[in-house]
Amino acid sequence: MKPANLFFIELLAVLLFFSFSSAVILRIFAAADHRQELSDLTEKAVICAQSVAEVFSVSGSLSESANRVFGTDEDYGNEVVIALDDNFMPSENGVISVKLVQSDESASAGVLSHLDIYFNLDNNEYIHYVNCASYSPYTGGDGVE
Numbered sequence: 229m230k231p232a233n234l235f236f237i238e239l240l241a242v243l244l245f246f247s248f249s250s251a252v253i254l255r256i257f258a259a260a261d262h263r264q265e266l267s268d269l270t271e272k273a274v275i276c277a278q279s280v281a282e283v284f285s286v287s288g289s290l291s292e293s294a295n296r297v298f299g300t301d302e303d304y305g306n307e308v309v310i311a312l313d314d315n316f317m318p319s320e321n322g323v324i325s326v327k328l329v330q331s332d333e334s335a336s337a338g339v340l341s342h343l344d345i346y347f348n349l350d351n352n353e354y355i356h357y358v359n360c361a362s363y364s365p366y367t368g369g370d371g372v373e
Contacts, residue, residue: 267352269314269324273347273356276316280328281360284343288362289331293343306330323350338365 234273275319276297284293291304298310298318307329318341332339341362 266353269347269349269355272316273324276326277345277347277356277358280326281343281358284341284360288339288341288364290328291344291372294328304328323349326349326356338363343361 233355246306252360253373278309279297280293283296284290287293290306290308291302291313294308294310295298295302300310307327312318312326313319313322314324316324317351323332325348327344329344331344341364342343343360343362345356345358345360347357349355350360
Protein backbone atom coordinates (compact mmCIF):
# COMPACT_ATOMS: atom_id res chain seq x y z
CA MET A 229 0.00 0.00 0.00
CA LYS A 230 1.01 3.53 -0.61
CA PRO A 231 1.85 5.72 2.38
CA ALA A 232 -0.90 8.14 1.34
CA ASN A 233 -3.53 5.35 1.61
CA LEU A 234 -2.28 4.40 5.08
CA PHE A 235 -2.54 8.04 6.13
CA PHE A 236 -6.19 8.22 4.98
CA ILE A 237 -7.06 4.93 6.72
CA GLU A 238 -5.49 6.22 9.94
CA LEU A 239 -7.32 9.53 9.54
CA LEU A 240 -10.61 7.67 9.04
CA ALA A 241 -10.00 5.59 12.19
CA VAL A 242 -9.29 8.74 14.22
CA LEU A 243 -12.45 10.43 12.90
CA LEU A 244 -14.50 7.36 13.77
CA PHE A 245 -13.06 7.34 17.31
CA PHE A 246 -13.83 11.03 17.85
CA SER A 247 -17.37 10.71 16.47
CA PHE A 248 -18.16 7.86 18.90
CA SER A 249 -16.58 9.79 21.76
CA SER A 250 -18.60 12.91 21.00
CA ALA A 251 -21.83 10.89 20.83
CA VAL A 252 -21.14 9.41 24.27
CA ILE A 253 -20.24 12.79 25.73
CA LEU A 254 -23.42 14.38 24.33
CA ARG A 255 -25.54 11.66 25.95
CA ILE A 256 -23.79 12.27 29.27
CA PHE A 257 -24.45 16.01 29.04
CA ALA A 258 -28.12 15.41 28.16
CA ALA A 259 -28.54 13.10 31.16
CA ALA A 260 -26.82 15.64 33.42
CA ASP A 261 -29.14 18.38 32.17
CA HIS A 262 -32.20 16.22 32.88
CA ARG A 263 -30.95 15.46 36.40
CA GLN A 264 -30.36 19.17 37.02
CA GLU A 265 -33.92 20.04 35.94
CA LEU A 266 -35.30 17.28 38.17
CA SER A 267 -33.17 18.55 41.07
CA ASP A 268 -34.52 22.08 40.61
CA LEU A 269 -38.11 20.80 40.56
CA THR A 270 -37.46 18.69 43.66
CA GLU A 271 -36.08 21.72 45.50
CA LYS A 272 -39.18 23.75 44.61
CA ALA A 273 -41.45 20.82 45.56
CA VAL A 274 -39.80 20.57 48.98
CA ILE A 275 -40.39 24.28 49.64
CA CYS A 276 -44.00 24.06 48.43
CA ALA A 277 -44.67 20.92 50.48
CA GLN A 278 -43.21 22.60 53.55
CA SER A 279 -45.60 25.53 53.08
CA VAL A 280 -48.62 23.25 52.70
CA ALA A 281 -47.55 21.16 55.73
CA GLU A 282 -47.10 24.24 57.92
CA VAL A 283 -50.55 25.62 57.06
CA PHE A 284 -52.11 22.18 57.53
CA SER A 285 -50.46 21.64 60.92
CA VAL A 286 -52.11 24.85 62.16
CA SER A 287 -55.49 24.62 60.42
CA GLY A 288 -56.05 20.87 60.04
CA SER A 289 -57.92 21.59 56.80
CA LEU A 290 -56.95 20.46 53.31
CA SER A 291 -59.06 23.21 51.73
CA GLU A 292 -57.51 25.99 53.79
CA SER A 293 -54.00 24.68 53.13
CA ALA A 294 -54.56 24.54 49.36
CA ASN A 295 -56.29 27.92 49.28
CA ARG A 296 -53.57 29.72 51.23
CA VAL A 297 -50.58 28.18 49.47
CA PHE A 298 -51.88 28.02 45.89
CA GLY A 299 -54.18 31.06 45.96
CA THR A 300 -57.31 29.13 45.09
CA ASP A 301 -60.70 29.82 46.63
CA GLU A 302 -62.44 26.46 46.58
CA ASP A 303 -63.84 24.00 49.08
CA TYR A 304 -62.11 20.67 48.50
CA GLY A 305 -63.17 17.35 49.99
CA ASN A 306 -60.60 14.92 51.33
CA GLU A 307 -58.62 14.75 48.07
CA VAL A 308 -57.56 17.23 45.43
CA VAL A 309 -55.19 17.32 42.45
CA ILE A 310 -53.88 20.73 41.38
CA ALA A 311 -51.93 21.31 38.15
CA LEU A 312 -48.91 23.58 38.56
CA ASP A 313 -46.55 25.28 36.13
CA ASP A 314 -42.73 25.34 36.37
CA ASN A 315 -42.91 28.05 39.04
CA PHE A 316 -45.35 25.99 41.15
CA MET A 317 -48.26 28.30 40.47
CA PRO A 318 -51.71 26.87 39.57
CA SER A 319 -52.14 26.49 35.82
CA GLU A 320 -54.63 24.73 33.57
CA ASN A 321 -51.79 23.32 31.44
CA GLY A 322 -49.44 22.53 34.30
CA VAL A 323 -46.41 20.30 33.92
CA ILE A 324 -46.46 19.30 37.59
CA SER A 325 -49.34 17.89 39.59
CA VAL A 326 -49.70 18.05 43.36
CA LYS A 327 -52.10 15.62 44.95
CA LEU A 328 -53.30 16.31 48.50
CA VAL A 329 -55.06 13.51 50.39
CA GLN A 330 -56.49 14.04 53.89
CA SER A 331 -57.48 11.26 56.27
CA ASP A 332 -58.84 11.68 59.80
CA GLU A 333 -58.54 9.47 62.86
CA SER A 334 -61.00 10.13 65.65
CA ALA A 335 -59.83 9.61 69.22
CA SER A 336 -61.46 10.13 72.59
CA ALA A 337 -59.82 13.54 73.09
CA GLY A 338 -59.77 14.90 69.54
CA VAL A 339 -59.12 14.30 65.87
CA LEU A 340 -55.75 13.47 64.29
CA SER A 341 -55.72 14.54 60.63
CA HIS A 342 -53.06 13.25 58.21
CA LEU A 343 -52.20 14.96 54.93
CA ASP A 344 -50.27 13.15 52.18
CA ILE A 345 -48.66 15.47 49.61
CA TYR A 346 -47.52 13.95 46.30
CA PHE A 347 -45.67 15.81 43.53
CA ASN A 348 -45.45 14.25 40.04
CA LEU A 349 -44.49 15.43 36.59
CA ASP A 350 -47.17 15.23 33.89
CA ASN A 351 -45.66 11.92 32.71
CA ASN A 352 -46.20 10.49 36.26
CA GLU A 353 -42.51 10.72 37.07
CA TYR A 354 -42.17 10.98 40.85
CA ILE A 355 -40.72 14.21 42.28
CA HIS A 356 -41.44 14.35 46.02
CA TYR A 357 -43.71 13.04 48.80
CA VAL A 358 -44.45 14.42 52.28
CA ASN A 359 -46.75 13.26 55.06
CA CYS A 360 -47.82 15.63 57.83
CA ALA A 361 -50.39 15.64 60.62
CA SER A 362 -52.50 17.99 62.68
CA TYR A 363 -54.17 17.28 66.01
CA SER A 364 -57.39 19.10 66.91
CA PRO A 365 -58.55 18.48 70.48
CA TYR A 366 -62.24 18.49 71.27
CA THR A 367 -63.32 21.74 72.91
CA GLY A 368 -66.46 20.53 74.64
CA GLY A 369 -66.52 18.64 77.94
CA ASP A 370 -68.55 15.72 76.56
CA GLY A 371 -66.00 14.51 74.01
CA VAL A 372 -67.89 16.01 71.06
CA GLU A 373 -66.43 18.78 68.97
